[in-house]
Amino acid sequence: MREFVNRQAKNLNRKSFEVEKIEKDNKGDIIRIIGKFLRDDDATIEGTPLDAKNLLLAVKKYFCESSSVTIAKGETGTITIDIAKTVTVDIQNDYANLFTVTSSTSDDTVTLKVEPSPTITIEGATEYDFRVVLTSQETGRALGVVTCTVILVATSTNPSD
Numbered sequence: 001m002r003e004f005v006n007r008q009a010k011n012l013n014r015k016s017f018e019v020e021k022i023e024k025d026n027k028g029d030i031i032r033i034i035g036k037f038l039r040d041d042d043a044t045i046e047g048t049p050l051d052a053k054n055l056l057l058a059v060k061k062y063f064c065e066s067s068s069v070t071i072a073k074g075e076t077g078t079i080t081i082d083i084a085k086t087v088t089v090d091i092q093n094d095y096a097n098l099f100t101v102t103s104s105t106s107d108d109t110v111t112l113k114v115e116p117s118p119t120i121t122i123e124g125a126t127e128y129d130f131r132v133v134l135t136s137q138e139t140g141r142a143l144g145v146v147t148c149t150v151i152l153v154a155t156s157t158n159p160s161d
């Protein structure tokens with residue numbers, strides 16, 4: 001499970017300025033200093049970054065960067081969902097005759113494995129959706145639903161591709 005960790009440092013919020021360029025006028029007087037401020041607080045523990053993924057995990061308890069996969073016959077695709085709680089996964093696939101979806105769960109991820117049916121014929125590219133319902137094992141309440149897209153593409157028969 002993921003938890004937010006506070007940043008700890010010897011000199012909290014201390015910054016240093018790194019000079020990149022000094023501009024002078026024709027008399028040699030400095031008119032502009034260009035540079036950037038750097039964090040210089042001697043961190044003893046790096047904190048959890050406050051980015052979209054970590055904030056969504058804190059609020060929604062799951063995060064999916066990409067919920068689509070493109071596969072051809074004979075290939076396997078994967079979709080990863082980051083989770084912050086132990087979940088039960090319910091896959092709702094109305095196209096089981098075209099592709100199968102299986103899941104495996106670890107402490108912080110759900111991995112979905114998508115495989116096209118060996119008997120299907122694919123012409124062009126076609127999209128199909130399936131849903132993944134995530135339910136907290138702790139509370140029994142639904143955390144959310146992730147709609148995933150499978151794009152089945154035909155393999156090329158042209159040797160120049």
